[in-house]
Structure formats: structure tokens, C-alpha cells
Amino acid sequence: MKLSSLGEFGLIEQIRKMTFRRSPSVFIGMGDDAAALKLSSAKILLATTDMLLEGIHFDLSYTDFYSLGLKSAAVNLSDIAAMGGIPRFCLTSLGIQPSISVEHIKDFYRGFRAVLRAHGAVLVGGDTCSARKDFVVNVMMLGEAGKTELVTRAEARPGDRIFVTGELGDSAAGLELLKTGAKRGGSVVGRLIQKHLRPEPRVEWGRKIPLSRCAHAMIDVSDGLSSDLFRICEQSRVGALIAAEKIPLSYQLRKAAVYLRNPPVHYALSGGEDYELLFTVPPGKIGKLQMLGLPVTEIGEITRARKILIVDSRGKTKPFNPTGFDHFALSRP
Ligand code: ADP
Ligand code: MG
Numbered sequence: 001m002k003l004s005s006l007g008e009f010g011l012i013e014q015i016r017k018m019t020f021r022r023s024p025s026v027f028i029g030m031g032d033d034a035a036a037l038k039l040s041s042a043k044i045l046l047a048t049t050d051m052l053l054e055g056i057h058f059d060l061s062y063t064d065f066y067s068l069g070l071k072s073a074a075v076n077l078s079d080i081a082a083m084g085g086i087p088r089f090c091l092t093s094l095g096i097q098p099s100i101s102v103e104h105i106k107d108f109y110r111g112f113r114a115v116l117r118a119h120g121a122v123l124v125g126g127d128t129c130s131a132r133k134d135f136v137v138n139v140m141m142l143g144e145a146g147k148t149e150l151v152t153r154a155e156a157r158p159g160d161r162i163f164v165t166g167e168l169g170d171s172a173a174g175l176e177l178l179k180t181g182a183k184r185g186g187s188v189v190g191r192l193i194q195k196h197l198r199p200e201p202r203v204e205w206g207r208k209i210p211l212s213r214c215a216h217a218m219i220d221v222s223d224g225l226s227s228d229l230f231r232i233c234e235q236s237r238v239g240a241l242i243a244a245e246k247i248p249l250s251y252q253l254r255k256a257a258v259y260l261r262n263p264p265v266h267y268a269l270s271g272g273e274d275y276e277l278l279f280t281v282p283p284g285k286i287g288k289l290q291m292l293g294l295p296v297t298e299i300g301e302i303t304r305a306r307k308i309l310i311v312d313s314r315g316k317t318k319p320f321n322p323t324g325f326d327h328f329a330l331s332r333p
Contacts, residue, residue: 031235032153033082033220034143044150046143048079054134062178065104067197068137069111074201075222076141077119078275081206082220084151085143087121093138095131108137119203149210151279156217156236158304160280163289163296165202167250168225169264170195172271176260188252199275205294206277214288218279224272226308230322232280233308242300242310242320265313270323 003011016030027044028036034048052058052072060068073090080087092112096105116123121141174196182189202220209215217236221228225247233240249264257264268274280302281289289296303309310320 027147028150028152033079034085034141036083036145036150036152038147039144042147044085044145044147046080046083046085046145047140048076048143049138049140050075050079051139052137054136059178060135063197065107066111069108069113070115070198071111072108072137072139073112073115073121073141074199074275075273076139077115077121077201077203078199078220078222080141080143081201081203082151082218082277083143083145084149084206084210084215084218085145086207087119087141087143087203089122089124089142090116091124091140092126093128093136094126095129095134095136097131097133097135100135115201119201145210151210151215151218152235153217153219153232154235156232156238156280156302157282158238158302160216160282160302161286161298162229162240162242162278162280162300162302163298164221164225164248164276164278165205165294165296166274166276167248167253168221168274168276169247169253169267169269169271170250171199171273171275172196172224172267173253173256173260173264175271175273176267177256180260182259188255191250191252192256196273199273201275202277208292208294209277209279209289212288212292214281214285214292215279216282218277221274221276221278222272224268224270224323225278226269226320227272227322228278229320230308232278233302233306236302237306239303239305239307240300240309240320241303241317242308244310244312246297246299248297248299269320 025038027038034046037045039045058068077087170192174192177189177192184190184193217232219228219232229240244265247265247268253264308320309317311317
């Protein structure tokens with residue numbers, strides 16, 4: 001069977017089945033934003049890794065090394081945030097063409113260091129190799145959480161309300177603007193491109209949500225709302241009903257979408273790389289969530305029937321299929 005017909009997540013599931021072994025120390029293994037490993041009866045070690053490949057995740061013709069370093073740290077921090085954890089340590093591995101200037105690599109680590117420091121994590125190791133063609137970055141991030149503080153993808157319950165932090169779609173629109181060679185000068189284009197090149201991981205918000213005990217399930221929006229909501233629903237064995245009109249879209253995205261000739265919601269649903277948090281809250285805990293004062297928007301409800309539906313802007317209910325990024329089904333950038 002070809003990888004293109006199995007898909008990224010089909011492949012991961014096959015790897016999981018082949019290698020699965022029950023262990024009392026593995027609280028959560030493959031399948032969530034980070035693995036949760038028992039260090040003691042109360043303490044959990046979180047471990048996640050994400051790779052960024054030239055030509056797949058970034059294009060050096062429009063990505064500077066400072067932004068690349070910053071984003072490499074941010075996407076990994078985001079997975080710790082999505083578990084409700086505190087980032088602590090990380091390791092970086094690089095595959096570098098010998099022709100790259102040292103100053104570029106230093107710029108990479110200037111960006112990397114800035115985000116790490118902002119979130120209190122420390123770089124403790126890694127690996128450096130030569131690469132033939134493309135620049136390769138792999139980051140492993142370790143974090144911690146109390147056992148009772150973890151928020152997984154698997155605990156959403158029917159009746160929960162679905163919330164998202166911030167605004168969705170900016171990053172995908174920013175990427176499209178970069179590809180079309182749009183001028184960065186203006187504030188609309190500049191902000192969207194900034195959101196794509198330099199995402200902000202929601203580490204503090206990701207921590208406040210579990211500490212207030214208001215969320216049942218959480219994930220970070222890395223592959224697009226449709227795909228990431230699908231993952232919560234699949235792992236929690238529930239469905240969802242989303243209202244397209246309620247999806248938070250920035251003023252900048254609405255303006256740029258006219259120029260890009262796409263409905264703005266398209267970028268939120270299937271774009272990805274927003275690194276906002278998507279989480280579910282039982283109705284009785286919404287007051288607690290509101291007391292946190294976070295910028296969150298309610299976009300729908302978890303349902304018992306295991307299908308995901310979306311009410312479009314004309315009030316029509318349609319199936320909401322995952323259309324986000326799959327490494328073997330599509331190509332990027
Ligand atoms: P995220 O988007 O949150 O980084 P992914 O969708 O990349 O998560 O991965 C989903 C889950 O599959 C994660 O728990 C990840 O650790 C696991 N996973 C992905 N690829 C592999 C692999 N090659 N081997 C083992 N586990 C993997
Ligand atoms: Mg994630």
C-alpha cells in the first residue's frame with residue numbers, strides 16, 4: 001500500500017499498533033500532543049517532538065533564520081501547552097548544508113533562545129549533522145505537570161461547549177500572502193505574515209485552563225480546526241456541531257481574504273499552524289473559564305452522535321470533514 005492512500009495518521013496508527021506495549025510508567029503514550037510519563041505518583045513528565053523540514057514546513061526564500069528558530073521552539077512549546085503542562089527542557093537536532101553561513105545558525109538560535117526564555121525552558125542538548133540538500137530541524141521538548149492537571153484529547157463529553165483561544169486562519173493566510181509575494185509593508189499583510197512566521201505558543205493560557213479545572217479535553221490547532229477537532233472527537237468517541245459564523249476571524253484575515261479570493265473561514269477550517277488552543281468545557285464550568293479573562297470564543301458543542309457537523313453562514317448544516325494538513329496527502333509550502 002502506498003503512503004499516500006494510508007495517510008499520515010493511518011501510518012502513525014500502524015506504528016502504534018506494531019510497537020504498543022503496556023507499561024505502568026506510560027500514562028499517555030502515542031496519540032496526544034505529548035506523551036505523559038509517570039515520574040512519581042503525583043508528577044508527570046511530558047515529552048513531545050516536532051520536525052521542521054525545508055521545502056515542507058518552510059521556504060528559506062521567505063523565512064529568515066531568526067523566525068525559523070523562534071517557530072521551531074514555539075511549535076513544540078505549543079504541544080506542552082496543549083497538555084496543560086509547564087515547559088522545562090529541550091534538545092535541538094540540526095541537519096545543515098556545509099555552505100550555510102554560521103551567522104544564519106546563530107540567528108536561528110537567537111530566535112530559539114528568545115522564545116525559550118520567555119517560557120522558562122532551557123536547551124540541554126541535541127545533535128548536529130551535515131545535510132546534503134535541505135535544512136532540517138528537530139526539537140524535543142520536555143515539560144511537567146501534576147497528574148491531576150493534565151488535559152488530554154480523549155475526555156470531551158456530550159454537552160461540552162467547544163472553545164478556541166485567539167483567532168484562527170491568520171497563519172494560513174499569511175503563508176499564502178508570502179507565496180504570492182505580497183508586499184510586507186502594510187499592517188494587514190504584515191500581521192498575517194508575522195502570525196505565520198512567528199507564532200506565539202499559548203503556554204500561559206494552556207496552564208491556566210487546567211489549573212481552573214474547567215476543561216475536559218484540549219489540543220493545539222496545528223493542522224487546521226477541522227482536523228484538530230476531528231482528533232478530539234475521534235479520541236473522545238464523540239461528535240461535534242460547529243457554527244461557522246462563530247469562528248473567530250481577525251479583521252486582517254477578513255481584509256486579506258478578499259484579495260486572496262477565498263472565504264476567510266476557509267483559512268480557519270483547513271489552514272493550520274495557528275497554535276491556538278481548542279478545548280471543551282462542560283456548561284457548568286463556563287463561568288470559571290470566563291473568570292480567567294482569556295480571549296476565548298465558544299464555537300460549538302460536543303454531541304453524542306459520532307459525526308462532526310457545521311452550520312454554514314446560510315444556516316445549512318453540513319458534514320464537517322477534516323481538511324487540514326496531512327503529510328502524505330498534500331504538499332506544503
Ligand atoms: P501534534 O500535531 O500535536 O504534534 P502529531 O499529529 O504530529 O501531533 O502526532 C500525533 C501523535 O502521534 C503524537 O502523540 C506523536 O507523538 C505520535 N507520532 C507521530 N509520528 C510518530 C512516529 N513516527 N513514531 C511514534 N509516534 C509518532
Ligand atoms: Mg499538537
